[in-house]
Amino acid sequence: MAAALRTLFSTRHMLMLSLALNLSLMLKMIEEKSSPAESLIIMEKLQPKLIAEVSPSESTQQGRFEAPQPHFSAQETGDTPDDEDSIVNLDHGDPTMYENYWQQMGDRTTVVIPGWQFTSYFSVASNLCWFLEPELANEIIRLHGVVGNAITDGRHIVVGTGSSQLYQAALYAYTSSGASEPVTVVSAAPYYSSYPTATDCVKSSLFRWGGDARVYDGKGPYIELVTSPNNPDGFVRDSVVNRSGGILIHDLAYYWPHYTPITSPANHELTLFTVSKTTGHAGSRIGWALVKDPLIAKKMVKYIEVSTIGVSKDSQVRAAKVLKVVSDGCEGAGGSDKVECLFRYSHSQMTRRWMQLREAVKESGVFSLPEFSPRHCNFLEQSFGSLPAFAWLKCEDGIEDCESFLRRFKIVTRGGRHFGVGPSYVRVSMLDRDRTFNLFVRRLSKIHR
Numbered sequence: 500m501a502a503a504l505r506t507l508f509s510t511r512h513m514l515m516l517s518l519a520l521n522l523s524l525m526l527k528m529i530e531e532k533s534s535p536a537e538s539l540i541i542m543e544k545l546q547p548k549l550i551a552e553v554s555p556s557e558s559t560q561q562g563r564f565e566a567p568q569p570h571f572s573a574q575e576t577g578d579t580p581d582d583e584d585s586i587v588n589l590d591h592g593d594p595t596m597y598e599n600y601w602q603q604m605g606d607r608t609t610v611v612i613p614g615w616q617f618t619s620y621f622s623v624a625s626n627l628c629w630f631l632e633p634e635l636a637n638e639i640i641r642l643h644g645v646v647g648n649a650i651t652d653g654r655h656i657v658v659g660t661g662s663s664q665l666y667q668a669a670l671y672a673y674t675s676s677g678a679s680e681p682v683t684v685v686s687a688a689p690y691y692s693s694y695p696t697a698t699d700c701v702k703s704s705l706f707r708w709g710g711d712a713r714v715y716d717g718k719g720p721y722i723e724l725v726t727s728p729n730n731p732d733g734f735v736r737d738s739v740v741n742r743s744g745g746i747l748i749h750d751l752a753y754y755w756p757h758y759t760p761i762t763s764p765a766n767h768e769l770t771l772f773t774v775s776k777t778t779g780h781a782g783s784r785i786g787w788a789l790v791k792d793p794l795i796a797k798k799m800v801k802y803i804e805v806s807t808i809g810v811s812k813d814s815q816v817r818a819a820k821v822l823k824v825v826s827d828g829c830e831g832a833g834g835s836d837k838v839e840c841l842f843r844y845s846h847s848q849m850t851r852r853w854m855q856l857r858e859a860v861k862e863s864g865v866f867s868l869p870e871f872s873p874r875h876c877n878f879l880e881q882s883f884g885s886l887p888a889f890a891w892l893k894c895e896d897g898i899e900d901c902e903s904f905l906r907r908f909k910i911v912t913r914g915g916r917h918f919g920v921g922p923s924y925v926r927v928s929m930l931d932r933d934r935t936f937n938l939f940v941r942r943l944s945k946i947h948r
């Protein structure tokens with residue numbers, strides 16, 4: 500039988516058959532479930548895939564939008580097998596959703612570093628931030644200019660090992676002149692769960708965690724952390740402690756157009772950003788601060804000098820390349836449908852995920868979610884409501900401990916108490932891989948009372 504088939508169909512016939520099947524499968528995908536942006540991406544994928552199948556050696560690597568080639572097994576990536584016993588872990592805000600985009604970008608962000616390069620501690624020894632690689636500084640300034648989300652003129656850039664290190668550096672910078680009492684650090688609840696632990700970790704005599712800024716009524720010096728949009732609930736925020744003499748640190752990790760409308764360029768004393776949530780490169784551990792006051796910037800540099808003698812140059816160069824590719828893809832992409840722009844692509848991903856989640860919540864009837872009014876985004880040139888990196892889910896129907904409740908369905912989340920509020924809330928990451936996210940919404944929709 501097999502021999503008979505072989506005589507009927509030559510290798511060339513089989514190849515043509517495979518091409519036809521591929522083409523019809525992709526057209527079906529486009530027809531069934533794609534937004535216009537996604538359809539474009541699938542169309543982009545289509546051509547090189549066909550070429551590759553006819554002649555693998557002739558396909559080029561550079562900038563090819565093709566089906567992602569996973570580098571890891573399901574086990575290594577933490578992907579959840581699709582069965583009812585699997586645990587859906589959305590506790591951390593690990594931005595693995597972005598792998599897909601970067602895989603499709605092929606070699607555009609590949610960085611090769613010869614062994615002799617970046618052996619010195621120093622980048623530009625005479626600069627205020629002597630360990631900041633100039634190409635990273637340039638790409639940070641360029642990207643903020645392209646997106647319009649922060650003023651960089653008249654600011655000093657301090658690079659850190661993630662914005663987590665810059666947070667510590669900023670606390671040190673503002674308090675190291677040494678008051679008689681530790682300076683109180685507050686943030687409006689629900690606040691980012693790492694702030695209390697990061698503040699009190701080494702039990703510093705310079706500063707201490709003071710909890711919810713809304714109830715803070717101390718008389719001494721204080722620092723208020725303003726996270727906007729906020730982790731965990733996604734709302735755009737301003738400071739809440741209404742008195743003079745306070746210091747503000749703005750953590751704008753999520754002030755990017757895939758999460759929230761860009762309404763004006765941020766113009767604060769000290770602002771923190773991170774590649775972790777901008778491009779998904781959390782593993783590179785690169786963050787930056789835009790600092791007005793040169794004395795504060797100098798003290799932050801001092802802290803980083805003392806704690807880690809600078810920041811990995813390898814990581815900075817990689818981050819610079821990634822930011823450059825983002826700016827190249829997004830420059831002038833405002834009102835267009837240029838899907839290669841990271842922010843456009845991720846915005847459409849986030850829109851789809853939030854729609855899926857809201858559908859699941861409706862179907863279940865046990866939970867509620869925050870609502871976000873649409874605002875005009877100057878970068879994307881359209882109005883939309885925020886699409887936060889975390890879902891701030893509330894258990895209704897008298898379910899008091901939402902985290903434990905969801906664990907019964909093998910869904911791991913972070914409970915409200917970590918964020919300074921009650922246990923009826925949980926935070927759920929919206930940035931995991933498609934497979935995990937899809938499993939989550941499917942499971943959530945089936946939870947009924």
Ligand SMILES: Cc1ncc(COP(=O)(O)O)c(C=O)c1O
Nearest residue numbers: 592661662663730752773775786
């Ligand atoms: C508000 C906020 N700030 C800072 C960070 C930490 O960023 P990085 O990875 O740069 O240390 C996170 C991470 O989840 C965050 O949510």
